[in-house]
Amino acid sequence: MKKLALISVSDKTNIIEFAKSLTELNYKILATGNTAKLLAQSKIEVTEISDFTGFPEIFDGRVKTLHPKIFGGILFRRDNEEDNQQAEKNIIQPIDIVCVNLYPFVKVASNPAASIEDIIENIDIGGPSLIRASAKNYKFVSVLTDPSQYDSFIDELKSGGISLETRTKLSVQAFSHTAFYDTYISNFLEKKFSITSSHFRINLPKEKTLRYGENPHQQAALYGNFGEYFEVLHGKEISYNNILDLIAGVELAEDLGNKSCVIIKHQNPAGAAIGEDAFDSYTKALKCDPVSAFGGIVIFTSVVDANLASKLNEIFLEIICAPGYTEDALQILVKKKDRRLLKQLKPVSEEKLSFRNIPGGVILQDADRQTLSKDALKVITEKQPNEKEMEDLIFAWIVAKHTKSNAIVFVKNKTTLGVGAGQMSRVDSAKIAYMKAKEHGLDLKGSVAASDAFFPFPDSLIEIINCGATSVIQPGGSVRDNLVIDAANQNNISMVFTGIRHFKH
Numbered sequence: 001m002k003k004l005a006l007i008s009v010s011d012k013t014n015i016i017e018f019a020k021s022l023t024e025l026n027y028k029i030l031a032t033g034n035t036a037k038l039l040a041q042s043k044i045e046v047t048e049i050s051d052f053t054g055f056p057e058i059f060d061g062r063v064k065t066l067h068p069k070i071f072g073g074i075l076f077r078r079d080n081e082e083d084n085q086q087a088e089k090n091i092i093q094p095i096d097i098v099c100v101n102l103y104p105f106v107k108v109a110s111n112p113a114a115s116i117e118d119i120i121e122n123i124d125i126g127g128p129s130l131i132r133a134s135a136k137n138y139k140f141v142s143v144l145t146d147p148s149q150y151d152s153f154i155d156e157l158k159s160g161g162i163s164l165e166t167r168t169k170l171s172v173q174a175f176s177h178t179a180f181y182d183t184y185i186s187n188f189l190e191k192k193f194s195i196t197s198s199h200f201r202i203n204l205p206k207e208k209t210l211r212y213g214e215n216p217h218q219q220a221a222l223y224g225n226f227g228e229y230f231e232v233l234h235g236k237e238i239s240y241n242n243i244l245d246l247i248a249g250v251e252l253a254e255d256l257g258n259k260s261c262v263i264i265k266h267q268n269p270a271g272a273a274i275g276e277d278a279f280d281s282y283t284k285a286l287k288c289d290p291v292s293a294f295g296g297i298v299i300f301t302s303v304v305d306a307n308l309a310s311k312l313n314e315i316f317l318e319i320i321c322a323p324g325y326t327e328d329a330l331q332i333l334v335k336k337k338d339r340r341l342l343k344q345l346k347p348v349s350e351e352k353l354s355f356r357n358i359p360g361g362v363i364l365q366d367a368d369r370q371t372l373s374k375d376a377l378k379v380i381t382e383k384q385p386n387e388k389e390m391e392d393l394i395f396a397w398i399v400a401k402h403t404k405s406n407a408i409v410f411v412k413n414k415t416t417l418g419v420g421a422g423q424m425s426r427v428d429s430a431k432i433a434y435m436k437a438k439e440h441g442l443d444l445k446g447s448v449a450a451s452d453a454f455f456p457f458p459d460s461l462i463e464i465i466n467c468g469a470t471s472v473i474q475p476g477g478s479v480r481d482n483l484v485i486d487a488a489n490q491n492n493i494s495m496v497f498t499g500i501r502h503f504k505h
Contacts, residue, residue, distance in 0.1 A: 002027060002028040003026065003096050004093055004096060005095070005098075006031070006049075007030070007035055007039070007099045007100075008032040008035055008049075008065065008099075008126070008127065009100065010102060010103050010104055011101045011147065013147040014147045014150055015147070016039065016042045016044065018099065018147075018150040019039050019042075019044050020044055021154045021157075022154075025157055027097065028045075028047065029044065029046045030046075030049055030052050031046050031047070031048065032061075033048065033064070036048045049064055050064075052069065053067040053069045055067055062125070063126070065130055066126055066129065068090065068092070069092055069093075071129070071133055072092040073087075073093050073094055074133045074134050074141055076092065077140070094140070096142065097142050097143075098142070099143075100134075101127070101147075102124040102127040102178075103124040104122060105119070105181065106181075108122045128182070131143055131174045132174070132178060134174065135174040135175050136171075139167070141167070142162050142167050145170075146177070153166075184203055200355070200362060204224040207221075207223060209222075211237060211239060214241060220240045231342065231343045232340060233325070234333070235337070235339050236338050238319075244267055245264045245267055245296075245297045245319070246321060248267040248268075249262045249263075249298075249299040250299055252299070252399065252401075253301050254347055254348065255371070255401065256272065256395070258301055258302065259301065260272065260274045260281055261284075261298065262298070263289075263293045263296050264296055264297045265295070265296040267404065268403055268404055269399055269402060270292040270293050271285035271286055271288035271289055271293060272288070273285040273415040273416065275414075275415075278305070281300070285416065287415070287440065288416045288418070288440070289436055289440060290440065291439075293317075294315055295316055295318055296318060297318050297319040298312065298320050303324040303325065304329045306328040309330075310332055313332060313333065313335065316336075319339070319342060320341055321344055322342075322344065323344050351367055353367060354366070368502065372397055374390060374394070376498065377390070377394075377473075377497070378476070378496060378499070380485055380495060381489055383493060384494055389448055389471045389494065391414065393450065393496060396416075396448055400450040400451065400502060401502035401504070403422075403504065404421045404504050404505070405422070405453065405502075406422070406425065406426040407419075407420065407421055408420040408429040408432075408451055408464065409449065409450045410434075410447045411447060411450070417437045417442045417443075418433030418434055418435075418442065418467075419433055419436065420433035420434075426451065427460050427463050431463065433467070437467075444467045444469065447467075448471040449467070449472050451472070451473070452501065452502045452504065453502075453503060454484075455478060456478050457480060457484075458487035461488060461495075465491045465493055469493065470494070472494075472495045472496075474495070474496075475497065476497030477499070477501070
């Protein structure tokens with residue numbers, strides 16, 4: 001008697017070749033309706049499931065494989081005497097190979113035009129059941145869930161049979177396949193029907209293995225759909241640290257808006273500006289800290305042309321990212337073999353959640369997408385900021401939002417002049433920002449300054465005033481706000497409160 005192989009696939013890639021190889025190896029093919037028709041049209045001998053079970057497909061194909069002859073053939077333990085007796089009594093033949101992939105729920109649910117009825121109909125029932133049954137009985141059954149598995153499987157089968165090691169591997173991959181499918185369905189339906197889940201599920205396929213993590217001794221991999229956001233046009237493989245810096249820069253650039261340029265080093269802005277065009281923005285941003293810009297990442301929100309490309313080639317940059325490049329710009333930029341050129345395909349700010357791993361789980365929060373308008377600002381000093389200062393204050397506030405706390409940022413003409421980041425003391429952040437500006441010949445007189453959190457004492461404000469700032473933006477909310485306001489008034493500067501804090505740890 002021929003051995004049995006069951007095939008029921010939505011993705012029919014290479015299935016004809018796979019089925020033909022099985023028949024040549026003396027397997028009888030069982031298949032569901034559409035798969036059976038395709039195989040029959042290709043002159044492959046096939047038995048429809050309904051003919052095998054003696055029970056028709058019903059409810060428009062909702063019930064096809066859910067039958068004891070199918071699941072009994074998959075699940076009975078070949079080395080169990082009682083199971084063998086029951087199989088013989090109920091005329092159940094062993095099914096040794098199960099090749100199944102599932103209804104395209106992910107594809108259909110991702111289509112904005114799909115109706116909820118179409119989406120629900122693409123929730124597979126029999127397929128996951130077949131896969132899980134086969135995977136559970138991996139000692140005796142081989143389960144295939146992806147066309148990429150076919151060739152190596154057939155090669156091993158031809159060489160004398162499928163090893164337990166291979167069946168075990170296929171089983172684990174099968175459970176992973178159904179887990180991804182079920183998680184996607186759960187996440188989609190909870191979002192669709194606004195149902196709060198009691199579980200946080202991460203459901204991301206592996207995109208690629210990275211060379212290493214933050215350091216060469218750390219292994220790393222990229223999961224998800226990163227390729228939908230960025231296209232690598234040229235250069236070395238993108239690294240773990242590159243990705244972190246890239247996202248930090250793109251989020252800031254998107255907040256700043258059109259004609260902005262951001263230079264990032266270690267997830268902090270080494271420079272940012274909004275100019276007349278991309279060239280002007282880059283030139284201004286670079287002045288903030290040209291030393292740190294070396295080996296950094298540059299983000300643009302407008303197209304890079306040849307003139308800007310020549311300027312960018314003057315120093316070493318790890319990554320250049322923009323929404324587009326002119327042809328002549330690309331010809332200039334690809335001369336640097338190791339540098340990565342990326343094209344941003346869509347905004348990253350559509351992501352609504354932010355999470356980090358901790359021992360035993362994750363901590364989850366809404367992504368910090370809070371924006372600021374002039375109407376939301378509260379001037380709390382005797383002196384009022386003028387219109388130009390107000391524009392710079394909002395610019396500085398955005399940059400501070402994307403700078404590691406404690407953050408102090410000095411700005412003039414929508415250009416960063418000094419950035420102090422990640423210090424335990426806000427006073428030290430102000431001193432560092434001043435030191436960096438002085439080092440690069442930038443004058444902070446007449447600048448504005450932003451602090452990502454309130455001043456608990458007047459000392460930080462006094463330090464900022466001594467650096468040359470004439471206006472300050474901060475959240476407010478300290479129990480000593482009155483002392484800070486008094487210090488501002490005594491020094492004849494303007495200060496505004498946002499009511500919003502932007503810690504970035």
